[in-house]
Amino acid sequence: MDDAETTASGNGAENRTVEDVDPAAAFAALGNSTRVEILQAFREHHLANPTASAAAFSTLRKAVGIRDSGQFRYHLEQLRGTFVEKCDEDYRLTYAGSKVIDAIIAGTYTGRTRLGPVALDSGCSRCGTAAHASYRDGILEVTCEDDHPLFYWSVPPNAAVEASLEELVELATTLALQSYELVADGTCSECYSAVEPTIRTVHSEEAGGSVRFSARCRACAATWDAPVGFVLLDHPEIELLYHQQGRPISSQYWWELEVVDRTEITVLEEDPLRVRLSVTIGETPVRATVDESARVVGLDCPANMD
Ligand SMILES: [Zn+2]
Ligand SMILES: [Zn+2]
Incomplete structure (x- = not known):
């Protein structure tokens, strides 16, 4: 989110906040199979626990199969902001993260039927x-x-x-x-x-x-x-x-x-x-x-x- 620029219009009753995120920088964060697996781990966790909107660090780390928690934290941090957000002690997908997973499931990026x-x-x-x-x-x-x-x-x-x-x-x-x-x-x-x-x-x-x-x-x-x-x-x-x-x-x-x-x-x-x-x-x-x-x-x- 280093490139994020926040513009807030405080005049209207809606008090709307719009954050501009550089799309190239955002998608660069996905250029790594571990990070895509992390996003998928969120979805699998949600499917297994429909009432839980967030997942614990250790749950995600085990699902992805990385032993080194420092290494896992590094990848998770690369996703934070645009695709993943912190929710108390846990993590959850943002709207954008959820849409990336939807697209992967739909086969938009990989399907060849x-x-x-x-x-x-x-x-x-x-x-x-x-x-x-x-x-x-x-x-x-x-x-x-x-x-x-x-x-x-x-x-x-x-x-x-x-x-x-x-x-x-x-x-x-x-x-x-x-x-x-x-x-x-x-x-x-x-x-x-x-x-x-x-x-x-x-x-x-x-x-x-x-x-x-x-x-x-x-x-x-x-x-x-x-x-x-x-x-x-x-x-x-x-x-x-x-x-x-x-x-x-x-x-x-x-x-x-x-x-x-x-x-x-x-x-x-x-x-x-x-x-x-x-x-x-x-x-x-x-x-x-x-x-x-x-x-x-x-x-x-x-x-x-x-
Ligand atoms: Zn359009
Ligand atoms: Zn004809």
């Missing part, structure tokens, strides 16, 4: 050929036989160890939906920094002009890019409509959803961009107005007007 491709019971709306799912290097991807991209999302390797590809598509759909909901509300789903979602016009030779939902996190560089119809997915009235039709959004392939695939776009204003989306969901015609910051500012959904 590959699956597929297998054909799904679904087709491509553009060319009609069968959709295929495959999973490699932490990415679940669905394309058709003509290589049209249908769906793409990251899934931690640990989830792929025993799951079928159909189950992974379902999991990826849930994860993607949660992510887009957070981003649409202005929070990065990867690092929880503030993001500003937007809609933008794009031109491609194949598809001509279209409008996309788009966001980029300035803190972690995660990006989101999807057909503008995605903004309707987490609208309560649209969710209700799909639910009433007996096909809840979470149980369907996204590339088959009308709002993603068959939305007609009318540009109402160029600057700031404002568009109208027209789509028929089942038998129900829906019209929505979306503003530049990807908010649904008007919705005309007759089925729900009771």
Whole structure:
């Protein structure tokens, strides 16, 4: 924590304190297998003793299997501050330490599972050929036989160890939906920094002009890019409509959803961009107005007007 710089804003009622830790220095502390084992020992201790939030020095030392307590203390001290904190006489993981262990368990840094491709019971709306799912290097991807991209999302390797590809598509759909909901509300789903979602016009030779939902996190560089119809997915009235039709959004392939695939776009204003989306969901015609910051500012959904 030598490089830590503390800035406190004491004016507000929240009295918020933010500590900036140099990430390179923090991760350098993990560049040693003993220290990673220490973090894992915390998690194992917690699994064996669910009510204990902290672990004793000697418990951790024995779990890691180091006899020399001076040597063990040295490694533990390297983790203190960012990944481990002292709690009375014992030690416990910080939020960051806990997240490192979560990532190791999820296989984010080590997993190498590959699956597929297998054909799904679904087709491509553009060319009609069968959709295929495959999973490699932490990415679940669905394309058709003509290589049209249908769906793409990251899934931690640990989830792929025993799951079928159909189950992974379902999991990826849930994860993607949660992510887009957070981003649409202005929070990065990867690092929880503030993001500003937007809609933008794009031109491609194949598809001509279209409008996309788009966001980029300035803190972690995660990006989101999807057909503008995605903004309707987490609208309560649209969710209700799909639910009433007996096909809840979470149980369907996204590339088959009308709002993603068959939305007609009318540009109402160029600057700031404002568009109208027209789509028929089942038998129900829906019209929505979306503003530049990807908010649904008007919705005309007759089925729900009771
Ligand atoms: Zn296709
Ligand atoms: Zn981020």
